[in-house]
Amino acid sequence: DIQMTQSPSTLSASVGDRVTITCRASQSISSWLAWYQQKPGKAPNLLIYKASSLESGVPSRFSGSGSGTEFTLTISSLLPDDFATYYCQQFDSWPLTFGQGTNVEIK
Amino acid sequence: EVQLVESGGGVVKPGGSLRLSCAASGFTLSSYSMNWVRQAPGKGLEWVSSISRSSSDKHYADSVKGRFTISRDNAEKSLFLQMNSLRAEDTAVYFCARKPADGGENYYYYMDVWGKGTTVTVSS
Numbered sequence: 001d002i003q004m005t006q007s008p009s010t011l012s013a014s015v016g017d018r019v020t021i022t023c024r025a026s027q028s029i030s031s032w033l034a035w036y037q038q039k040p041g042k043a044p045n046l047l048i049y050k051a052s053s054l055e056s057g058v059p060s061r062f063s064g065s066g067s068g069t070e071f072t073l074t075i076s077s078l079l080p081d082d083f084a085t086y087y088c089q090q091f092d093s094w095p096l097t098f099g100q101g102t103n104v105e106i107k
Numbered sequence: 108e109v110q111l112v113e114s115g116g117g118v119v120k121p122g123g124s125l126r127l128s129c130a131a132s133g134f135t136l137s138s139y140s141m142n143w144v145r146q147a148p149g150k151g152l153e154w155v156s157s158i159s160r161s162s163s164d165k166h167y168a169d170s171v172k173g174r175f176t177i178s179r180d181n182a183e184k185s186l187f188l189q190m191n192s193l194r195a196e197d198t199a200v201y202f203c204a205r206k207p208a209d210g211g212e213n214y215y216y217y218m219d220v221w222g223k224g225t226t227v228t229v230s231s
Contacts, residue, residue: 034217051186087152091216094166096154
C-alpha cells in the first residue's frame with residue numbers, strides 16, 4: 001500500500017498568511033494526487049486534482065504542485081473561510097489512500 | 108443540482124449488519140464510477156470501497172474485504188454498501204462520493220462530489 005504522509009499535522013496561521021502543506025508518498029505516484037478541504041461536521045470538498053489542476057469553482061488562492069513523491073498545497077493569502085482540515089489522496093493504485101490530515105487553525 | 112444523499116446508518120451490535128444507500132440526483136449515475144469513504148470519530152478519511160460504472164470492477168480496503176459488499180442500481184440511481192459482521196472499529200460517518208468522468212470507468216479515482224454522510228455506530 002502507498003502511505004501518504006502530510007506535514008505539518010497542525011498549522012497555526014493568521015489571515016493573510018501564505019500557507020504551504022506538504023504531502024509525501026511512500027513511492028512514486030506520478031501526478032495522481034488530489035487535495036480536499038474539510039470543515040467540522042461537513043463532507044470533504046475537492047480543491048485540486050492531478051496534483052495541480054484547480055477544481056472548478058475553487059478560488060485561485062489555492063494551488064497545488066509536485067510530482068513523484070512530494071507534493072504541496074499552497075494557499076496564497078489565508079482567508080477566515082480557509083481554516084479547516086486538508087487531506088491529500090493518491091489515486092495511482094489500489095488501495096486508495098489519504099494523508100492523515102493537516103489542521104489549519106487560527107494563530 | 109448534483110447531489111448525493113446517504114441513508115441507512117444507525118446503531119447496531121457487534122456482529123450485526125447494515126445496508127447503506129446513496130441516492131444520486133442531478134446527474135446520470137450510470138455514467139460515473141462511485142466510492143464509499145468513511146471517517147471514524149475525530150479521525151481522518153479512510154477509503155472503503157469503489158465500483159465502476161458498469162459494476163464490472165469492485166475494490167475494497169483490506170479492513171472490510173469479505174465483510175462489506177458494494178453494489179449499484181443505475182436504473183434506481185442508487186449506490187449501496189452491505190455491511191456484515193460489523194465491528195466496533197467500523198463506527199464512522201460513511202460518505203458516498205462520485206469519481207469524475209475524467210479517466211473513463213477505471214482510472215483517476217479521486218472524488219469530485221460527496222454526500223453529507225450517514226453515521227454508523229457499532230456498540231453493544
